[in-house]
Amino acid sequence: MTDLYPSRDAAEPQLLPRHDPVVHGAWSPSAPLSQAQAEGFDRDGYLVLEDIFSAEEVTFLQRQAGKLLADPEALDADTVITEPQGNEVRSIFELHTQSDAMARLAADARLANVARFLLDDEVYLHQTRLNYKPGFQGKEFYWHSDFETWHVEDGMPRMRALSMSVLLADNTPHNGPLMLIPGSHREYLTCVGITPDNHYKTSLRKQEYGVPDEDSLAQLADEHGIVAPTGKAGTVVIFDCNVMHGSNSNISPFPRANAFLVYNAVSNKLRAPFGPVTPRPDFIAAREVSPIAPQSGALMETFV
Numbered sequence: 001m002t003d004l005y006p007s008r009d010a011a012e013p014q015l016l017p018r019h020d021p022v023v024h025g026a027w028s029p030s031a032p033l034s035q036a037q038a039e040g041f042d043r044d045g046y047l048v049l050e051d052i053f054s055a056e057e058v059t060f061l062q063r064q065a066g067k068l069l070a071d072p073e074a075l076d077a078d079t080v081i082t083e084p085q086g087n088e089v090r091s092i093f094e095l096h097t098q099s100d101a102m103a104r105l106a107a108d109a110r111l112a113n114v115a116r117f118l119l120d121d122e123v124y125l126h127q128t129r130l131n132y133k134p135g136f137q138g139k140e141f142y143w144h145s146d147f148e149t150w151h152v153e154d155g156m157p158r159m160r161a162l163s164m165s166v167l168l169a170d171n172t173p174h175n176g177p178l179m180l181i182p183g184s185h186r187e188y189l190t191c192v193g194i195t196p197d198n199h200y201k202t203s204l205r206k207q208e209y210g211v212p213d214e215d216s217l218a219q220l221a222d223e224h225g226i227v228a229p230t231g232k233a234g235t236v237v238i239f240d241c242n243v244m245h246g247s248n249s250n251i252s253p254f255p256r257a258n259a260f261l262v263y264n265a266v267s268n269k270l271r272a273p274f275g276p277v278t279p280r281p282d283f284i285a286a287r288e289v290s291p292i293a294p295q296s297g298a299l300m301e302t303f304v
């Protein structure tokens with residue numbers, strides 16, 4: 001099989017063309033997004049949805065996230081990642097298998113139907129995680145394209161996946177909100193450096209391979225600028241699998257907690273990794289495909 005998106009196999013980085021659509025579905029008035037929203041996602045590689053959850057639902061989600069963070073020892077130890085220089089929780093993976101409420105969130109029709117439309121397929125969860133940036137201590141996530149890693153390390157064949165970041169705390173300009181380079185999703189920036197086996201053990205704390213080079217990042221940022229969508233808790237930031245993104249550390253006193261739900265098209269399920277590595281474990285990259293059946297109604301309804 002020809003690899004349309006080779007990376008980490010050459011001495012110099014390259015900006016290669018994207019071979020896949022961004023919006024896979026054809027828009028019609030029955031689509032779960034307006035035409036302007038669909039066009040905006042296509043153009044920019046991200047989209048912000050505000051006020052889709054009620055205040056009660058947001059409080060419910062915040063309580064659920066609080067429970068996970070309050071007792072990480074109750075979770076599968078592999079799924080809890082601490083900060084590079086410390087013991088603070090940085091990420092909790094497999095939210096949807098460790099919290100029924102988070103599974104319900106990921107299956108919610110307000111999110112899952114948008115993913116199904118944008119990817120024009122049934123969808124399943126490739127990865128879910130809670131990224132927590134405690135006040136003063138939360139560290140950055142360096143610039144990257146998710147797809148580059150998912151392709152090389154996990155074997156995701158095509159660009160037919162997206163992430164939804166559900167803000168579980170207000171994201172302000174000060175507490176390390178997600179930053180994106182709008183339009184960068186149209187090119188594929190290859191990275192330099194052979195990936196060591198079991199790279200994930202260190203990369204989840206601090207990425208050292210699959211890291212874009214500074215000259216190319218500067219070129220992309222010069223061309224497209226950088227945005228950092230902010231919003232109150234409950235806001236959802238949807239972003240394409242290949243958009244360049246990252247975030248700064250949080251030296252403000254205000255914690256930032258965002259749930260990331262990664263939806264992949266069922267037809268784009270993982271194969272053997274494209275890089276010379278053993279596949280990453282299932283809690284980071286699901287190999288079993290369980291198509292989501294979208295659920296309607298308030299998030300808490302299932303739990304009363």
Ligand SMILES: O=C(O)CCC(=O)C(=O)O
Nearest residue numbers: 131141177178245246247
């Ligand atoms: O939490 C963030 O700000 C960025 C996270 C991210 O880029 C990722 O999880 O891939």
